[in-house]
């Protein structure tokens with residue numbers, strides 16, 4: 001999700017993340033290593049494991 005910046009995002013533990021960018025990408029998939037900001041991890045394919 002793209003939002004207009006700058007932004008301050010407070011997570012459920014009260015930690016505040018700031019971004020001064022004009023447009024900020026917010027992670028909606030939960031896979032970002034920089035959550036709550038998107039790091040494009042959503043683009044990577046997940047590995048499928050086969051049941052044997």
Ligand code: FES
Nearest residue numbers: 027028029038042
């Ligand atoms: S939306 Fe989660 S990493 Fe991009």
